Amino acid sequence: MKRIALICSIMALVCTNISVAQVNIGESGTIKGTVFGDFYWIPMNHNSDLEGNNGFWFRRIRFTYDRELSDSFSSRLRLDMSSEGDFITNSSVVPSVKDAYLKWENDNHAVYAGITSVPTWGVVEDVWGFRALEKTPLDLQGFGSSRDFGIKVQGKVGDEQRVGYNFMLGNGNSNRNELNQGKKVMLAINYQLTENIIIEAYGDVNGQPNDRNIYTAQGFIGYQSEELNVGALYAYQFRNNTTALGDVNLNLASIFANMEMTDKITSILRIDHMFNPNPGGEGIDYLPFSNQAESTLIIAGVDIQLEENIHLIPNIESVIYGETALGTTPDTDLMPRLTLHYNF
Template sequence: MAQHHNEDIEGENGFWFRRIYMTYSRDLNEAFSTRIRLEMNSAGDFQSGTEMIPNVKDAYLKWENENHQILAGISGSPLFGLSEDVWGYRSVEKSPQDLYDFGSSRDFGLAFKGQLGQAGNLTYHLFVGNGNGNKPDVDKGKKVSLALGYYLTEHFVIEGYGDVNSKTNDPNSYTAQLFSGYQSEKINIGALYSNQYEEGQLGLAARSLDLVSVFANFKISDKTKGFLRADHLFGGYMGGSENSYIPFSEDVESTFMVAGADFFLSDQVHLMPNIETIVYGENNQGISPDTDIIPRLTLFWNF
């Protein structure tokens, strides 16, 4: 942490495992398959000494035919599946909606996804789940989310998304989102707008939060790529001070930026120097928190 608005964190440095995946997938027959994935992480709160403990990331049974799939269990949410694919660097940083807690990357329930039309250029992903990620269900409310994508060309896609997350003990929330992306061998470009509205409850005011993000990754040579991204949050990030690995100031607007290079040491090993920066707006007293500057060296490999 070369510079940080929180003096207790400024100067902190060290090594982390941001993410370890262990995955087992198996085809049961032509129609059915199953997948189990465990995830482990180093604690990212700058104070806890907790050892890495595996948790269940995926656990589902999938039925599929040529164009359609049904998944039962814990599987990926439609909220940022496509945008994360276009961003392409979850190993460096979470997708914008995931970073700001607009929703979880996983949910427990039933998912229906596939392609429609003769050309298969219309995609859908409907999820009816607990709305509590991969954690146990703690109330009778449910989350219904739907993403509809349309491929205008082989490379250019647009997607609309919406969800309703009804809760028994917490305020209900609603998310609406538009995304457009371009993918090719030489360059990927994405642009995102997302709004989340949370109802007021027990004396708390309703809250509406807007997020915009633009990002790109591009080929420099056969063994090198570059990546850039900028997010702007039009409001305070509630709970941002507890965000793992990059705590945010909570009561001001923020602009998050990351830039870096991806060096292919081999097809399965990547070294990615990058720098993350968070610039803050003014709070109610007209004061802007110090800018956060975080230089990092990310090592990614798969096996």
Template sequence: MRLRFTLFIVIALTLIGRPSTDADVGKIGGVGYADYYYVASADDTDPGQIPEKQNAFRMRRLYLTYNQDVSERFDVRFRLEANDAGFGKTAKMVPFVKHGYLKWKGALGGDLYLGLSGTPTWGISESYWGYRAVEKTILDLNGIGSSADVGVGLTGATGALDYHIMVANGPGQRPETDNGKKFYGSLSTRPSDALVLEVYADLDLRPADQNRLTAKGFAGIESGGLRLGVEPFIRINSEAGTGGDDETITGASIFASLPVGNNRVFGRFDLVSNDDADTSEMFILAGYDWTVEKGLHIIPNIHIQLPDGPDPNIQARVTAYYKF
């Protein structure tokens, strides 16, 4: 893996450094999320939580992306991602392919994506949230869906509606495991410069009729420096509950951010319920975004998770976000 990663870097730098026409120019970019965190409180009944009073520096996530305009009609992207394995793990950060696709501009009245490309599951809400470096959006955080999948996607617009539809394998970056496919669809509109509305659904066809259906809505407002978003969802896992019943997961997220001089403050509240497990969980997040300079942000933030267990999970972080 290390050899392949090094080979990618060498090839990409070679492509950038060689003389070329405009159609051949490629670009390398990168993004990094780094934290120092301290666990102030932890639910001892949850084995997935970092123990209380533990703390660490970590490189939580790294992206390295190569984009190239092959011609007026075709673009390509190759993106690697590496993640921190987590507290107490012995695994190193190992890069894997996040995106690898060909974009055919103008095909079928829109843009056609072939390969491993981004799904429409939380693209719009994540851009409005604006703090992926701090935390995932509600569906992503709860493991409902994938940010990328292998298949065919089409984006475009008709009238006042923007669309993103996709047919893909379903397991994201992992290999296919059955003969079913996953169907994605997003419709969004902007009634005004300040407002965006979206409806989204996906259906994952799985063996033994254990299909998964997800639906959500999103409303985002951006005006006078204020950014506000609301995102409710429902997920139905067929025959995945106790006794073969359906499992239904519902939730909603509301978030906002405001300017403070050249910086911003932000907050978020999530609520997620599972009818089969008869549980409800709240999540609260707040932070201050200090823009050191373009492409570099230092973000003190606090995460408070309120599960059904006796103790809350409280984690204080200082997050660094950089982009080049």
């Protein structure tokens, strides 16, 4: 009887300690998530094999755990998963590590160590505001990855804190392991012209084996307010000796706007133009592009806020192509979608 009582006391003590640990985690950290996906239909496509395809998919399921370790240090662990977007693979949704970093910060500056977001399109994505609808232009066209493993320093300088900087030294291999001796150096400088207008210049050098380095530059101007967001960018990427035909030059321009029509409804329009065929176009998830001709992407939609953190976005994506080197024109891509986006 005494032995049973002792076992019960130990179990009660262990359970109490577990409960306290769980409470402490809850008090010190936060768990949040975001989910978005679509019902899509492909009535027209440059690839006839995709015509008529339709279905449901998740383009993002994300869980984030943030924890403050002290007044200066914090950490983040983020898991990300999605349905396959290549129209071929039939597999279950598998999570991967999207962020895993330690952060130090004071009033104006911050240092990140680990897997974290890159400086490439952070400001652009803030002004665009509809990642659930589509990636930013450089992200969509594969000009870089949204994450890298390395060290990042960012902050604001000047008396009025109008100048922002974002510098990162990374592996240049996204959230995967380093496989070569090269590194990727990224730097973005932005200036807050007015309360609503921001401009940014960005550049990076991604060192690759066999002198196949990749160089990227981007200029951006954005206007942001409660009722209206407008942005315009131009980007150039040089890929040194990366294909059998030698060097690749890619030029990309984009303009976008979203305007609040009512408290619950926002209209969205975006136009991207690739001045050169993208060699990796066919491998773009969820929206493969022809790699034989220049392209113009048009995105139009309406964001309907059902609740504070729940959005329904009827939208349509269309890609119009120019002539190929052989003088032919790929068929237009057309994809109507009904997108659901919610945060928790």
